[in-house]
Amino acid sequence: MWLLLPILLYTAIFLFVRHIYSHWRRRGFPSEKAGISWSFLHQAYRREFRHVEAICEAYQSGRERLLGIYCFFRPVLLVRSVELAQTILQQSNGHFNELKWDYIKGYRRFNLLEKLAPMFGSKRLNEMFGQVQKVGDHLVQHLMDMEQAQGGVLETDLQQILRVYSINIIGNLIYGLDINNFEQKDHIFTSYLKQSQVTIQSFTLGRLPQKSSFTYRLRDLIKQSVELREDHGLIRKDILQLLVRFRNGNELSGDKWQLEMNNDQEKFVSIKRLAKVAEDLLKISLDAVASTITLTLFEILQEPLIVEKLQAEIKELSIENGELKFEQLEGLKYMDMCLKETVRKYPPLPIIERVCRKSYSLPNSKYTIDEGKTLMIPLLAIHRDEKYFSEPLKYKPIRFLHSSKMEDNLDQFPEKSKNHAFIGFGMGGAQCVGQNFAKLVIKVALIKLLHNFHLELDANLAEAMEVTHQPAPFIHTKDGLKVRLKRREINPKHYH
Structure with a gap:
């Protein structure tokens, strides 16, 4: 009888962990191959405690616009497309706002950052x-x-x-x-x-x-x-x-x-x-x-x-x-x-992290991210991607010569300015x-x-x-x- 209890306990833990690490696969998202192996757990651990470098590695590991990954026991959706990231953050109607800047007065909810913007x-x-x-x-x-x-x-x-x-x-x-x-x-x-x-x-x-x-x-x-x-x-x-x-x-x-x-x-x-x-x-x-x-x-x-x-x-x-x-x-x-x-x-x-506040259907896709799940946009990895910037590890201010002119005349360059990969x-x-x-x-x-x-x-x-x-x-x-x-x-x- 006493031997049966630890067996049941370890079985319950094993099933619980396996359930977590199958989250993205069960929802049909492109995702990394997850399992209860030493190499995978080490990788998930690095994302928890050294997550900037580890998230950059995850960004470089595939080509999909979205990638479901795991930071220890937390499922995280990595957005690898600049255009998709812009669309989500600009048109998500408050689904991914930071809660710490919310303020409730009476029956109204305010975003303090928006209220304080005129200060600057x-x-x-x-x-x-x-x-x-x-x-x-x-x-x-x-x-x-x-x-x-x-x-x-x-x-x-x-x-x-x-x-x-x-x-x-x-x-x-x-x-x-x-x-x-x-x-x-x-x-x-x-x-x-x-x-x-x-x-x-x-x-x-x-x-x-x-x-x-x-x-x-x-x-x-x-x-x-x-x-x-x-x-x-x-x-x-x-x-x-x-x-x-x-x-x-x-x-x-x-x-x-x-x-x-x-x-x-x-x-x-x-x-x-x-x-x-x-x-x-x-x-x-x-x-x-x-x-x-x-x-x-x-x-x-x-x-x-x-x-x-x-x-x-x-x-x-x-x-x-x-x-x-x-x-x-x-x-x-x-x-x-x-x-x-x-x-x-x-x-x-280096990374924008947002928790989904209510289920959100990702634009131009069949996917829906659930409430409570985390969305990550790896700015550092995007800024060092050769797809967007040639010789990304070299310091070349001149690369922004044309973009500076573009900012002075945004109405003449609507598409280029919108899709530019520099996020600042x-x-x-x-x-x-x-x-x-x-x-x-x-x-x-x-x-x-x-x-x-x-x-x-x-x-x-x-x-x-x-x-x-x-x-x-x-x-x-x-x-x-x-x-x-x-x-x-x-x-x-x-x-x-």
Whole structure:
């Protein structure tokens, strides 16, 4: 009798696992050959805990537009067609929206990202531009102080310094604090930087809500800043000011920054929810901004001609009183091409993952994806597919010369622009609403660095470099992005 119980238990487990690994075959989807073998279980395990690299391998393993795969015990539908991915995310009518951005008020459901999108319009960003420049000046001053302390030539890990620059941007604009973490070594954001670098790359665990002491400390910062603005009338032209306007039912578009408060009106979102939005923006923008600046520098410093072109483009800027103008950034066409090439080769979001919220019939096919099942679009693999980009592992900004012209005249190139394989900061329902803000911050950092310093990459870095995803791309070497910096002699008529 006692012997029969473990036999029944093992049989039940075996049947359960076999049932999971036959999900796609039972529904008629093209799928990998699954079985309870050591090699298959090892492959499924890799997709769970190193899923960026493993999903790229799955993308390269077949030619079907759709492929059913397994991340440990989770059936996942891999979309291998750019056109199909665009159609699903743009026309799925909310079937694949991220739940964390949903908000229910009364009997209505809102998508907070859509509501907050006007915060990142050109007019709003123009008025925040001065604060971004101030943080950029802190970056330059910090490097100059380090250079002077080391006798005129500085060798440093620029990756870590750019993460501090990014967290300074977030602290100033999203949390409404006047901070400089190059000097304030004991600030909460300095601790957050150290903690955020130690993460487990897991498909399942990465989707679980995570709370730490930082969550409560960051919430306290938001609470204090919101009270200053609501109770004492403080006005600061930053993202937090717009979040507070949103909380009080004010329009985000337009040119008003002051609050229009109605004391009888219930707040649209609570302090707790506002703090959660701010923390989500922190997590997204910190990795995206820091990694894009870092990897752009890593690539261009290996190509002196690219650096010369960028520095010549920056030199053409008409600077008054040592200050850039917001409108000038649009004229940096070659820098735009470099940023696109960086995001192509190292997308900040390497994989788009969406859980189906209700059964969805995939367009132009006989297939239906069930509620609760995961859809994956492997951006990194698509961006490195020779079918879409020739010599995908080479850094070639010039490949975007024609696409830049196309974007200026989208009405003349409707089909090409629609089907272009470059996805950048997402697509359709997974589009990053803050991408214009991210580009602004990235451009300011590159302008400050390239105009003020000669930069030389450590000769051994390119050979030893390893890029990991956690989930954003991150240079994983002993010294990060080790760069030698020396101050440039700048004509006083130009920006310094």
